[in-house]
Amino acid sequence: MSNKNDTYAYLLRLGDNALVLSQRLGEWCGKGPALEEDMALTNVALDLLGQARLWLSYAAELAGDGADEDSLAYLRDADQFRNVLLLEQPNGNYADTVVRQFFFDAWHALALQQLRVSQDPRIAEIADKALKEVNYHLRRSSDLVVRLGDGTEISRNRMQAAVDHLWPYSGEMFDADGVDLAAAAAGYGFDPSGLRTEWLAYVREVLEEGTLKLPSPEAWMQKGGKQGRHTEHLSRMLSEMQILQRSHPGATW
Amino acid sequence: MYAQMVDTGTRVAGNELDAAEVRFQKRIDDGIRVEPQDWMPDRYRKTLIRQISQHAHSEIVGQLPEGNWITRAPSLKRKAILLAKVQDEAGHGLYLYSAAETLGISRDQMVDDLHSGKAKYSSIFNYPTLTWADVGAIGWLVDGSAIMNQIPLCRCSYGPYSRAMIRVCKEEAFHMRQGYDMLMSLCRGTPEQKQMAQDALNRWWWPSLMMFGPPDADSVHSEQSKQWKIKLFTNDELRQKMVDQTVPQAEYLGLTIPDADLKWNAERGHYDYGAIDWEEFYNVVKGNGPCNRERIATRKKAWDDGEWFREALVAHADKKSKSKLQAAA
Numbered sequence: 001m002s003n004k005n006d007t008y009a010y011l012l013r014l015g016d017n018a019l020v021l022s023q024r025l026g027e028w029c030g031k032g033p034a035l036e037e038d039m040a041l042t043n044v045a046l047d048l049l050g051q052a053r054l055w056l057s058y059a060a061e062l063a064g065d066g067a068d069e070d071s072l073a074y075l076r077d078a079d080q081f082r083n084v085l086l087l088e089q090p091n092g093n094y095a096d097t098v099v100r101q102f103f104f105d106a107w108h109a110l111a112l113q114q115l116r117v118s119q120d121p122r123i124a125e126i127a128d129k130a131l132k133e134v135n136y137h138l139r140r141s142s143d144l145v146v147r148l149g150d151g152t153e154i155s156r157n158r159m160q161a162a163v164d165h166l167w168p169y170s171g172e173m174f175d176a177d178g179v180d181l182a183a184a185a186a187g188y189g190f191d192p193s194g195l196r197t198e199w200l201a202y203v204r205e206v207l208e209e210g211t212l213k214l215p216s217p218e219a220w221m222q223k224g225g226k227q228g229r230h231t232e233h234l235s236r237m238l239s240e241m242q243i244l245q246r247s248h249p250g251a252t253w
Numbered sequence: 254m255y256a257q258m259v260d261t262g263t264r265v266a267g268n269e270l271d272a273a274e275v276r277f278q279k280r281i282d283d284g285i286r287v288e289p290q291d292w293m294p295d296r297y298r299k300t301l302i303r304q305i306s307q308h309a310h311s312e313i314v315g316q317l318p319e320g321n322w323i324t325r326a327p328s329l330k331r332k333a334i335l336l337a338k339v340q341d342e343a344g345h346g347l348y349l350y351s352a353a354e355t356l357g358i359s360r361d362q363m364v365d366d367l368h369s370g371k372a373k374y375s376s377i378f379n380y381p382t383l384t385w386a387d388v389g390a391i392g393w394l395v396d397g398s399a400i401m402n403q404i405p406l407c408r409c410s411y412g413p414y415s416r417a418m419i420r421v422c423k424e425e426a427f428h429m430r431q432g433y434d435m436l437m438s439l440c441r442g443t444p445e446q447k448q449m450a451q452d453a454l455n456r457w458w459w460p461s462l463m464m465f466g467p468p469d470a471d472s473v474h475s476e477q478s479k480q481w482k483i484k485l486f487t488n489d490e491l492r493q494k495m496v497d498q499t500v501p502q503a504e505y506l507g508l509t510i511p512d513a514d515l516k517w518n519a520e521r522g523h524y525d526y527g528a529i530d531w532e533e534f535y536n537v538v539k540g541n542g543p544c545n546r547e548r549i550a551t552r553k554k555a556w557d558d559g560e561w562f563r564e565a566l567v568a569h570a571d572k573k574s575k576s577k578l579q580a581a582a
């Protein structure tokens with residue numbers, strides 16, 4: 001059956017993915033390319049933040065020792081974060097932000113479909129709630145990929161450049177390691193390598209509708225985030241996010 | 254307020270009003286709402302465009318000072334509250350731009366006017382947010398003042414504006430409570446946190462009083478706006494209300510309002526308060542506030558950086574409607 005440490009490690013991945021992407025999206029708030037888009041993107045950031053809190057609160061309960069969602073978010077160093085590298089990549093121009101979101105949403109929806117039938121009822125419950133939100137995120141980001149891909153020459157070039165640039169970070173989502181396999185074996189999680197075919201087919205279809213090219217699925221893929229080896233961007237992001245908790249230890253806000 | 258010193262155009266003496274204007278004023282006096290399709294004097298239309306667009310710009314520029322702390326919010330719960338708040342302000346901007354559009358100006362035109370400096374926004378958003386406590390102080394004092402001004406505007410003479418105000422006021426009341434709650438946590442926290450709250454009050458108090466606009470004696474356009482029922486209380490009346498409401502709230506927090514002359518006047522039944530530095534106010538309005546340049550530069554950059562995005566969406570929509578037409582042909 002499930003081992004508490006494995007489940008904890010698994011929940012951190014889910015929570016950190018949502019938290020780190022939400023943090024990135026929060027950087028756009030008030031500076032989006034159009035008022036309606038700004039508001040829609042903030043909605044996504046809020047959904048992901050809500051999901052992060054549910055995953056991290058559950059992880060904290062398993063960890064015991066007085067941990068809570070905030071101690072996990074604010075008092076871990078970068079090498080203790082377990083998000084995939086894709087999500088810590090900087091916002092770049094808006095095309096980069098849209099493509100990062102699209103790659104993740106397409107995976108996230110598939111992942112939550114698996115987790116909805118988790119044998120851990122708490123995981124199943126969170127996934128069920130999150131999936132309703134993520135289905136909307138995926139519809140939105142897919143639609144933007146099509147419209148910006150098949151928009152102007154400038155927008156197509158920006159979108160293709162973003163796809164090419166972020167592509168090497170897409171493989172990690174499907175890379176199964178011991179934590180994933182333990183989750184799959186115990187029935188509270190799934191083997192992510194099993195999602196890649198469906199993900200590729202969906203991503204190819206949307207990119208093609210947006211007149212964009214799918215890079216080679218055989219390309220070299222970056223990995224390490226799930227094990228705590230991050231890009232240079234994460235520690236900088238965390239130094240900003242964690243500043244108040246770190247400089248006022250023990251304070252309540 | 255969010256709309257300060259709104260120019261109402263040249264005043265026309267009563268006997269020079271033509272018959273249509275007299276009928277218009279009579280309807281307003283009778284409490285009948287003006288709707289977009291109704292006839293209205295040109296000066297009423299232009300004044301409202303200035304007032305509503307200034308209010309809309311204030312909501313949009315007002316996202317920036319607090320947005321400054323989203324990535325640094327000290328707990329996930331506070332981060333969620335702040336994200337939602339800043340998003341609400343964008344929503345307020347949106348309703349207000351739509352209300353102004355009913356008067357025959359486009360949103361693009363209003364945005365251009367903001368970026369060129371032709372249109373103003375509230376002076377308050379030209380002050381910096383230096384610590385987390387500033388986020389609480391803005392909710393408490395700035396949203397608090399906004400409510401005070403906007404609750405009467407829910408009854409203003411122009412239908413779309415009054416309806417926008419009703420939606421906006423509900424959310425502003427939330428914002429104020431959340432800001433106060435944030436400060437409450439700081440005041441009950443460590444000495445450093447309490448000091449942070451006091452420092453925020455010290456810096457935001459006077460700008461918040463200035464937010465209501467110049468003293469009545471210097472408000473040249475107030476009379477006309479009152480007659481048209483697009484301003485229901487004078488600047489000084491609202492400012493006094495704000496002081497009277499806020500003093501006990503500050504006492505409850507255990508914070509000191511930075512005004513040595515502040516004291517209860519039993520005869521008036523109001524608090525007396527010290528002299529406001531109007532020279533500072535007029536300078537901030539003129540563009541010399543600590544953050545005027547930065548705020549507009551940030552909005553302009555967001556707009557300019559987003560141009561390719563907006564053009565792409567239009568181009569895509571054009572392609573789609575063309576291919577639909579061809580399919581139908």
Ligand SMILES: [Fe+2]
Nearest residue numbers: 312341342345
């Ligand atoms: Fe607002």
Ligand SMILES: [Fe+2]
Nearest residue numbers: 255312345399
């Ligand atoms: Fe407002």
Ligand SMILES: [Fe+2]
Nearest residue numbers: 342396425428
């Ligand atoms: Fe507000």
